[in-house]
Amino acid sequence: MIYFDNAATTQIDKRVVDKMTEVLLNNYGNPSSKYYGLALDSIKLLKESRETIAKILGVNSDEIIFNSGASEGNSQVIKGIALYNKNCHIISSKVEHHSSMESLRQVEELGTEVTYLDVNKTGQINPEDLKNVIKENTKLVSLIAVNNEIGTMNDIEEVSKICSEKKVLLHLDVTQLVSKEKLNFSKANVDYLTFSAHKFYGAKGVGALYMKRNSYGLVPDFYPLISGSQEDDLRGGTYCLHNIVGMAEALRVITEDYNTYKEHMKKLDSHFLSRINDLNIILNGFNKNNRILGIFNLRLPGVNNEIFIKENSNNFAISTGSACSLNSPSHVLEAIGLNKFEIRNSIRVSLGKYNTIDEIDKFFEVVKRYI
Secondary structure, X not given: OEEOEOOOOOOOOXXXXXXXXXXXXXXXXXOOOOOOHHHHHHHHHHHHHHHHHHHHHOOOHHHEEEEOOHHHHHHHHHHHHHHHOOOOEEEEEOOOOHHHHHHHHHHHHOOOEEEEEOOOOOOOOOHHHHHHHOOOOEEEEEEEOEOOXXXXXXXXXXXXXXXXXXXXXXXXXXXXXXXXXXXXXXXXXXXXXEEEHHHOOOOOOOEEEEEOOOOOOOOOOOOOOOOOOHHHHOOOOOOOHHHHHHHHHHHHHHHHOHHHHXXXXXHXXXXXXXXXXXXXXXXXXXXOOOEOOOEEEEEOOOOOHHHHHHHOOOOEEOEOOOOOOOOOOOHHHHHOOOOHHHHHXXXXXXXXXXXXXXXXXXXXXXXXXXX
């Protein structure tokens, strides 16, 4: 099996597994307990993990809130802000992750006004459109930094500048960005960041929410999604310590290996594009100047995506990128202008650090037989 679904999840790094196993076997004390050795050791690991993640992101350690992943983080920000600020206005886009889209739909039902910005053919909002729809009661702008289906990036710098000028909170879903670019948010005008460990070779079921504190050390008021005394009353629940330590290790490893990783991904990306150019294949939403490496949304004219995936499921792990049946087309591809038939011909291939040039060639040999 050749794994080409890294945008959905990545293979866990062995170094991360070793670290997690060590914690599972030896550090089973609850970090919320006190005084005895096992608890103190767990508290130390929790603190070290928070500091490692914060240092890599260029933020303060008390601004990192541990949770189950980006889906929870997205829900936590959107619902928490909307519930605390009755009759507020939230701005997002038409190409957000399903966790954000569903959260936005739910707060709309409770009375929150939501504006969904249109995107261009490569899935990016126009910052001028954002500026024009901000109102007096606009409380939050929530946007995906890198689209999980087509890999293009929003103009984060310009968006953050607008939000700062208008004094509106900014939330960015950076799930597909963490580890793929060197990040430092020490001077960024961003209030919330959400991401998951399993997107950068860590374990599933763990992620973090960055919540910016002001000069008084306070975070913006909002209702927690899960109540409890942990994380300064911002996210309840017993700490899943081995997952948290594993996430910190995964981020440390990918950051330490960044130059090697980036060079490898450049080679894979370049080779994949060269093979596309040899065939009658269309790239959906492709923007060569503003994208991350390794995510490709391919349209194979005349080839049904679900049939292609099923017939090759023993050899390749790929996806449609979203629910792409005739009745439930991808909302991302729909938003960038594709019709339902073009969407049915589209698949997503996403590369990672364990892929090879040879695997790409094998994939295109199969594609050639179809088109």
